[in-house]
Amino acid sequence: MSSRVQLMKQKGLISPPKWLPQNIHYEVMTGSVSYACSSDTSDMDVVGFCMPPKDDIFPHLRGEIPGFGFQHKRFEVWQEHHIMDKEARQEYDFSIYSIVKFFQLAMENNPNMVDILFTPQRCVLYCSAVAQIVRDNRKLFLTKNSYHKFRGYAYASLSKLGNRATAMETEKKTPKNIKDILSKINPSDLQFLIEEKNKRNLT
Secondary structure, three states, X not given: OOOHHHXXXXXXXXXXXXXXXXXXXXXXXXXOOOOOOOXXXXXXXXXXXXXXXXXXXXXXXXXXXXXXXXXXXOOOEEEEEEEEEOOOOEEEEEEEEEHHHHHHHHHOOOHHHHHHHOOOHHHEEEEOHHHHHHHHOHHHHOOOHHHHHHHHHHHHHXXXXXXXXXXXXXXXXXXXXXXXXXXXXXXXXXXXXXXXXXXXXXX
């Protein structure tokens, strides 16, 4: 069974690092699809983790001492957004993390990382034997710190909703552009305003 990244790579629709498609271990659908509130026009958020080359996980294998001298940039996440598969009539957003970065975020109870471990089985697109071990032991990542992380995430989401509602309300009351404003001004009033402005500039 191929991962979604492998399939999209074969179609030539994405450009991940060369080693990545063959080293995907876990892929799930998240967002509105996993919460069963998506529509036909919803994009598909695909999140997962991969196994980077071993000298990226263990930099000493390439002669690098962490914290000393020149440090190579290590792979953390590959992302590509708004990828349209016309054949499947589906738009994708991809976020594939290094297993090291994923574990770090999961241990910190990052809501997005914890979420992909607890998605319904119907949302799992690809799961290797390694990923299945991680998924089977997902509760080991949960701590009391989850409460603070998820509460903060929930409050931030509610705040965004409130700001969006306020912005939409303001947009309804505010003219979209200068032309809308000018179209509502009587030409004679506009001429009067220009003359008054010129008088102030002269004085």
